[in-house]
Each structure stands twice: as C-alpha cells, then as structure tokens.
Amino acid sequence: METILLLLFIFFGGAIFRMFFAGLGAAGRTIVGDGSLSENWNRSMGNFGPFTVRLIDKTVENIDLKMLEIKGMIPTSGGSLDLRVMLRDITDGQENSSPVITLIEHQQLPDNKTFFMNVNLGVIEHGMGIHKWVEMLRIVPMFLIPPHTGKRRIQLVSAIYDHNNEAIWGNTDTYFELDFSGTGYLEQSENDKKARSLTIQLSVAVALADGQLDTSEIDIINKWILKTINVFDDEETKAELGELYQKSYDNAVNPDNNITLSFVTKEMNEYADDNIKYQALSLCYDVMTADGEIATEELNIIKNLSKALNLDYLEVERMRDKKMVDFDTSQISKESIEDILGIDENTSEDQKRKLLREEFKKWNDRLTSLDEGPERDNAQEMINLISEAIQKYK
C-alpha cells in the first residue's frame, strides 16, 4: 500500500489537473448510468460497506469500453475529494511495470500521454456514501497503448485524495487484459532513437560533402542533438540518449566507417516516419548554410536526399523557402541561384524562364508582407538575383 501511494504521488502530486466531467465524443463520455454522482451520494444511516471500485465491460455505439464504478462509504472527515486513476502494464512483473498511454487527450497527464484521470467527487461530509454502483469514468481499450505489443496485463491504480492532496484511500487490486497488436510505445521509441541517430549521420555526411567539417557545422549538429535530448525531463533518459547520439556522431565522422548517404537513406526509410525525415532534411539545410555559403554540390545532395527519402517535393520547397529568408542571401551568387531554386540544368530555356518567373512572383508577393529587417532584405535580394538570372533567357 505504502509504495503504491508513493507511486501515485509521483504521478499525481503537483500536476495541474483538468476536470473531466464534460465528455469528449461518444467513446470518452463520462458520468452516465443511473443518475448523476451527486444524486447518489447519501447521508442515510444505512450500512454502505467499505469504499470499492470495479471495472465493468460495456459496448457503446460498437465501441468496447471498461467502466469504472464506485460504491461504499469514504473514510473522510469531510471536504472536497478527488478520485485519481491511472493504468500500469504489469505483464513483466510489478517491478518492471510501465505506464499505459492513451490517445484520448482529456485522459492524459497534462505534459505527456500517460493515461490519467482525475474526477472531482465534490464536497463529501463525514459519513456519506453510495448505496449502488455508480459509473465514474470510461476507459477505451482501443485507444490505449502499452509499452509492448501482445497480450498485456493491465493494473488499474486508483486513489482518493483529500483537499490537502493527501491520499486517504487506494486500490491496486483491479486488473484487465489488453490484447494489443500495434507497436508498443517503448518499441516505437526504439525506432525513434534509431531514426534520430541516422539523422545525425545524415547531417554529418552532408557537412562532409565539401571535404571537411567546419566548426559552424559541428555547432549546428550539436545544438540539434541537445534540443532533441532536452525534450525528456528525466536525467537518465537524457544521459542515455546523449551517449547514443554521441556514438552515432563519432561513427559518422570516423572516415574508416565510410558511411555513405545511400546507406543512411536506406536505413532511414526503414526506421523513420515522414515527420522525422523532414526534420532530418531541415537539419541538413541548416548544416548546409552554416558556413554562410551554399555550394552547388550541397544543393545537389539535398535534392538527391529528398528523392531518396521519398519526400514530397512541394513540402521540401516550402521548407527551403522558410530557410531562405533566414539565410543571408547576399552570399548567393547569380550563378548558383538556379541551383538553389532547384531548377534542373537540362530544363528547356522556356521552362527555366517560366520557373524563374514563378519564383519571382512568389518572392515579390511575400515582400509586401515582410516587415523591415534582415528577412525582408533577403527576400529583396532573392528578387534581384532572380531578375539577374532571367536575363540569360530573354
């Protein structure tokens, strides 16, 4: 009991809780059944029995649900009470248990996806209780994600907190089975780690394209690693990831390993989802512009990368534009502008002229919206470069 309460405190204590009485969609709706909670509280002298919870299976609108119901008398001396509930996956034993996460937003902890619900029971006076089972909340198994795939044993951890945020009652004896065929969140994050390690290798490969790794380039990659790690708040994970990413970086810069772009992209296609791929490409752009210059070879690499990673060209273009206004365009030469705009050498002159004209229109349109400052100057510089470049095709 002691340890459970401690556990509950770690998860519940101090967090800013949201109220869940208002439902979200059919599946997530709470508090129905025979009358509302307040109608069922009784002061009657009758014998309520001890306070208990139970899980009941129910199907609502074709969705399988687990209802949490409560009954009995609460051991309180009076005051406002909260019922707090979370789920643990204990398939691998209590000591190896992990939280279960949910896709339903209002059933999550405020700052991560862990299943957690807080239901305010109202002000309960001493001696009050509930005669019959009253539904308190609904768990939607199809939206739950355990750490691993397969048949999982889930423990329901519930507790009642008083207005001093102290646990006055707890229960850990309620379980259910969850048959989960998807990828568990721990498995997924293994994939994620792999994908991010590959991202680092990719960026190093891009940085090395001109034959050497500049400090400015190393800087950008380091900053990215730090940013990626810092989204986690426990030191252990940070340290673990730090080590992993450092290793991946060391591997990449070691010429003996001869890490090729084609190898990295192939791996990425296996492990990374599209979102991570775009993030990787974005990092490559940053690395590319880190030294204040854009080399044609670098641009070709980006182009090939987006092809190799099966990324949507329009999306890549949007990303490029965003980078362009931040980049000091005065460094771009008249000769390289067509490369930067991704205009292929082999395109016909008419086509080139048309593409340049479209780019001109785009940047000219944007100029109207940009405020005074470097971004605006960069857009103006793009316009001038494009109008110089188009002279050739008149």
Added chain:
Amino acid sequence: MGNVIGIDLGTTYSAMSTIDETGRPKIVTNSEGKNITPSCILLTENKLEVGEEARRMLGLDDNTCGRFKREMGKNIKLKLGNKEYSPADLSAVVLKKLKQDAEKSIGEISEAVVTIPANFNNEAREATMDAAKIAGLNVQYIVNEPTAAALYYAFEGGHELGGIYAVYDLGGGTFDISIIQVNGQDVDVIATNGVQVLGGDDFDNIIIEMAKEKYKEVTGETLASEDFTKSNAEEEKKSLSKREKVTVRINRQIIELTKKEFEEKIAYLITQAEMLCESTFDEAKISVSDIKGVFLVGGSTRVPAVLQSVKDTFKQEPISTVNVDEVVSLGAALYAAYKGDKANLNTVQKKAIEQISVTESTSKCFGTEAIVRNEARNSDEVMNTIIIRKGEKIPCEKTSSYFTSHEGQTRIKIKITESVAPEEDMNFVKIIWEGELDLPPDRPAGQELLFTYKYDDNQIMKCKFVDKESGKEKKVELSMANNNSNTASEIEEFLVE
C-alpha cells in the same frame, strides 16, 4: 457647394485634379503654376516647405526629406532637421500644401479622393487615410492608382472602349500592372499586381552609381554625394530619354554617361516589370492577344527602354498621353465625383459622370491562423488559411467555419492575416490584427466558430468572429487607426502659409 478633388500622392511627384463645370477632369495647378508638385519637404527657419526648392536640395543636408511614400505604414520615424516625423506626417505636409493651393485656385474643397498603389498593405492604406485626416481633408474614399488611371482613359475614350485593357504604371517609386475590363465607362478590375520598390527613383540611384564610377575612373577620387545629388541624377536621366549620351560637369571634371550603359544597368529592373506582367496575365486567365490596349501611366514610362519593353511584352503599341504623370489624379477627380455626395455637383456634371461605374477587386488575400492537417508530413501544423481571396469583387463578404481544438476550450486566439498570394506559411503573411474570443466552459472539442470578413467599398475590412452555439462574438474594424502621427496642429504650425 464645394469642389471635389482627386490627389495623386506620388513617391516623387504629386498632382491634383478636379472636375470642371462640364464634368470633365482637369488638373489644378499649384501656387507656382505647375501641374505636378515634387513630394519633397524642406525645413527652413521652422517652416516646412513643399516643392521644387526642396527637390533640388534633396540629399544635400538633413533639412530635406523625400520618398517617404515608400515607408508608409511602417513603424518608423524620419528625421527632418532635429525633429522626427512618421511617414504619414510627412505625407500630410504634402497633402496640406496641395489642399491650400487648390483652395486658392478653385475655392473650398468639400471632398477629396487620395490614390494609393494597388499593392499597398493594410497599414499603408491606413497611414494614407491618417495623412489625409491630419491635412484636414475630407477623404471618404481612397482608390488604387491603376484603377483611377483606367477610369480616366475610359472616360476620355468616350463610349468607344470595350474589352480587356492593361494599365502599366511605372512612376517614381512603384510599379503597378492591372488588367481591366472596360465597357464604355464601366471599369472592372480583374487582376492587379505591383512591385513595391521599382521606379524612377531606382533609375536615379543607378545614374548616381554610374557617375561615381566614371568620376573615379577620370579623377581617381571618390565622388561626394553633395557634388552630384539625386536631383542632378534625375535631370541627367531625363536627358538620356532623348539623347544617346550626356556630358556632366562635376567639379570642373567632365564625365560622360551613355544611354547604352544606363539601359544595361536598369535591365534587371525592367525585367521585374515584365515578369510581373506575364504573371498577371496568368492570374487574370488571359493571354497577351486578349489585351485590346495598354494604357501608360507614370513618368518613368518615358524612358525608351521601358517603352520598348512594354511593346515587347504586350506585342502592341501602348496608348499614351502627353501627361502620363497626371492621369492618376485626373482619374481620381472623376472617382471623387462618382463616389462622393452628388449634392456637390451641378446638373451638367451629374450628367457627365452618370455613366461611370467602377468595380475594384481585392488586391490581397485575407485569412486567419489555424491548425491544419499536413498530409505530407503526417502531422498537424499551424498554417495560414484564406477567407477572402485576392481578386474578389469589392464589396465582398465571406464566412468560413473553424472548430475548437480541444475539450473545455474557453478561449481562441485570433489573428487576421494579409498576403498577396494564398500563403500557407505564417512566416510569409502579415498579421494585421490579433485578439481573443472567450468561449463558454465545459464543452467538447469541435465547437463551430464562424469567421466573417467583409471588405468594403472604401477598402476597409470589418471582421466578425462568432461562436455558433452560444452566439458570443467579437467584431473588429480595420481602419484609420491613428497610430504614431503628430497631431494636426503640430503639423499646422510648421506649414508655410
């Protein structure tokens, strides 16, 4: 019964017109007897003087100021002597001078219309309205420069015009291109685009650059800017419109500027105008052969290379008049009579303008920030979404639905955005208003919100944000915010009577 005037508040030169007894537009000369007035200000012994003297002194010392139209709507101050003025204040000084001169020559002014480049953003529009107010003008309407010019050409053409026309306006500061459907005196703007920084002023800068290079070649010394000013450059530029080369005397040195070199140097600027014209044909869904005529507007269309470019781009001889720098104000006077209080007009005037009809279209997209699913990235993203598209006939009103993103959401943040193209990226739009709407508590996600944008005849936008279920709403009117201008009296005090 007062007079109506139309004012072309230009980057380099301004002009004003009214309509005569018979309802025809005519130029109103300034107190120096000139058709156009340099938009330049000179500070002399605590007086602000507008005109030729100021133009000649431009760049010579801190007591002169010009080209502030390019800064309209920006939150900056420009120095004049030891005082600072907003661009709207300085424009007000020019407008005030024009108003005073007009009153001397034609009497009391009851209503005025001021013109603006079609691609002025919302802030610049507001700043222009501000300036007019500070100058003591009764301005109910502003009109886009190309629209005013088209109206003038249509009016002068009697009832003979019919079909699609283009207005090509290259002035001192900006370039505007509009595609217009004209039917007699019915003027309907189909598409319009502009380059903010492209005009005679940029040509002047190139002349200065050339002079500096030549001077260095000849003397080995750097040419000081006071030895060859902007107005010197402008004179030489105008000469090059007629001659193959000009010889310039600077500090007893003779340098030579050739038309050929000038044309090479301005080629990339002229190309910008060409590209924009072609893009505008696409936008208007027409091809060059559909265009029945090209109206020339703006002093810089007198540059032979510009004229040639127009011929090449439109594949025809453009239609021009001697007074390309006056047509905008002439059209504005017509517009003032057409839009304004008819009680100010006599019977003949009323008759003359009764055929006029002008329909403008929006020159910007207006939208709002929202979370949208990005299928390509498989993620939800903050994006700009469009409510009023560019090219909608004015006035117009559009409503779009949005939904709350999460349960128990008690507030939405609202941003009104403006952009030329239908941008999705918030980096490339202008946020012209920001605010919040409080919502009732305890509701599930997905509550419908109705955003209504209404774009008025006088180019002012009214927005309404309504929570459908509760009827809670917020209304915003984007207009004439009196931003950072000095008060009218402060300007008054400096003005030459």
